Amino acid sequence: xxxxxxxxxxxxxxxxxxxxxxxxxxxxxxxxxxxxxxxxxxxxxxxxxxxxxxxxxxxxxxxxxxxxxxxxxxxxxxxxxxxxxxxxxxxxxxxxxxxxxxxxxxxxxxxxxxxxxxxxxxxxxxxxxxxxxxxxxxxxxxxxxxxxxxxxxxxxxxxxxxxxxxxxxxxxxxxxxxxxxxxxxxxxxxxxxxxxxxxxxxxxxxxxxxxxxxxxxxxxxxxxxxxxxxx
Amino acid sequence: xxxxxxxxxxxxxxxxxxxxxxxxxxxxxxxxxxxxxxxxxxxxxxxxxxxxxxxxxxxxxxxxxxxxxxxxxxxxxxxxxxxxxxxxxxxxxxxxxxxxxxxxxxxxxxxxxxxxxxxxxxxxxxxxxxxxxxxxxxxxxxxxxxxxxxxxxxxxxxxxxxxxxxxxxxxxxxxxxxxxxxxxxxxxxxxxxxxxxxxxxxxxxxxxxxxxxxxxxxx
Numbered sequence: 001x002x003x004x005x006x007x008x009x010x011x012x013x014x015x016x017x018x019x020x021x022x023x024x025x026x027x028x029x030x031x032x033x034x035x036x037x038x039x040x041x042x043x044x045x046x047x048x049x050x051x052x053x054x055x056x057x058x059x060x061x062x063x064x065x066x067x068x069x070x071x072x073x074x075x076x077x078x079x080x081x082x083x084x085x086x087x088x089x090x091x092x093x094x095x096x097x098x099x100x101x102x103x104x105x106x107x108x109x110x111x112x113x114x115x116x117x118x119x120x121x122x123x124x125x126x127x128x129x130x131x132x133x134x135x136x137x138x139x140x141x142x143x144x145x146x147x148x149x150x151x152x153x154x155x156x157x158x159x160x161x162x163x164x165x166x167x168x169x170x171x172x173x174x175x176x177x178x179x180x181x182x183x184x185x186x187x188x189x190x191x192x193x194x195x196x197x198x199x200x201x202x203x204x205x206x207x208x209x210x211x212x213x214x215x216x217x218x219x220x221x222x223x224x225x226x227x228x229x230x231x
Numbered sequence: 232x233x234x235x236x237x238x239x240x241x242x243x244x245x246x247x248x249x250x251x252x253x254x255x256x257x258x259x260x261x262x263x264x265x266x267x268x269x270x271x272x273x274x275x276x277x278x279x280x281x282x283x284x285x286x287x288x289x290x291x292x293x294x295x296x297x298x299x300x301x302x303x304x305x306x307x308x309x310x311x312x313x314x315x316x317x318x319x320x321x322x323x324x325x326x327x328x329x330x331x332x333x334x335x336x337x338x339x340x341x342x343x344x345x346x347x348x349x350x351x352x353x354x355x356x357x358x359x360x361x362x363x364x365x366x367x368x369x370x371x372x373x374x375x376x377x378x379x380x381x382x383x384x385x386x387x388x389x390x391x392x393x394x395x396x397x398x399x400x401x402x403x404x405x406x407x408x409x410x411x412x413x414x415x416x417x418x419x420x421x422x423x424x425x426x427x428x429x430x431x432x433x434x435x436x437x438x439x440x441x442x443x444x445x446x447x448x449x450x
Contacts, residue, residue, distance in 0.1 A: 120401075122396075131387045143447055147376075147439065
């Protein structure tokens with residue numbers, strides 16, 4: 001079994017342990033009932049997504065600074081995993097919101113900025129597909145990743161400053177019971193490990209794809225002179 | 232200041248070429264008036280709801296006019312490969328970018344000079360100094376971001392698809408703050424805080440885009 005295979009098996013096992021804590025150990029919420037159990041994975045995926053996008057930001061900055069291909073591959077891998085975790089966060093949040101708020105969606109600051117986050121990094125993945133592979137795609141994607149990371153807190157605060165009249169969600173209050181806190185912290189640790197393993201797998205795929213591209217294309221690095229007239 | 236004189240020269244070149252061809256501004260002006268006509272049918276506007284809908288219509292028209300304007304900003308350069316020629320000169324890419332963004336912002340401002348009076352006329356809203364300043368401040372930030380991504384998508388496939396996808400999420404702060412400012416100003420209240428915020432956002436994105444311009448242009 002390869003190291004990645006072992007890590008994947010460990011990640012799956014850890015997620016099952018987290019599921020055990022969520023469904024068997026954590027008490028049922030007095031007000032919300034069973035649906036409250038969504039909270040553990042929902043918040044954990046959100047934190048994992050933020051972590052992934054921080055890696056995209058760092059990878060982009062390092063790539064622009066040092067032209068280091070490994071940093072770019074890491075950013076590529078983290079962006080994809082981040083979009084997956086943002087999707088999980090949004091979908092689980094909506095499933096929770098329907099019974100609790102009575103609606104799948106409300107234009108709250110946190111919901112709006114998470115949706116914008118998803119759109120920005122979906123755009124990042126589109127840039128990667130559409131730009132000329134290699135230096136151009138890496139540079140453009142790095143710029144998008146950096147602007148995206150700056151924009152999301154700005155969107156969040158600009159919406160908060162102006163939409164305070166809208167009801168906000170109370171996701172975490174500090175008086176979480178001890179069992180719930182334990183279940184949450186364990187789920188979060190397992191989810192972060194899962195995210196790291198997913199990034200590692202995707203990084204390996206990116207390495208193999210780069211190698212395959214270098215083998216099939218006769219001139220692996222396109223001459224920059226044609227960049228302006230590229231269709 | 233070399234940078235400023237280069238930027239002004241590039242902006243003057245763009246304005247001169249627009250003045251000689253007169254393509255973009257008439258088309259954009261027609262576009263925004265058409266947007267108001269479409270809004271009239273889409274929202275079933277009458278004399279009671281017109282004032283409430285007007286700020287939203289203003290920003291919708293402005294955002295889409297901006298996408299068209301900034302999409303065109305690098306079209307001529309791409310068609311004649313003149314951007315490469317400019318980059319071969321010792322001029323800093325940031326200065327060239329600033330010139331392009333300045334010209335694009337001016338063209339959008341001309342378009343706003345058509346949009347705002349038409350809006351006031353058709354929707355019966357008051358145009359105050361606060362409304363105009365909020366729109367102009369938002370134009371600055373929208374122009375630098377729009378031009379950065381227009382320069383980027385000019386070199387990739389499917390550029391018409393990619394420009395809105397990349398630009399619109401980054402414009403949201405300007406639309407949120409500017410939208411509230413215009414709504415407050417049209418309703419007759421003060422907008423001091425919003426103007427300050429727009430200025431902060433402008434400074435943030437002008438600095439960021441001028442840092443990033445090198446990586447997008449000098450490819």
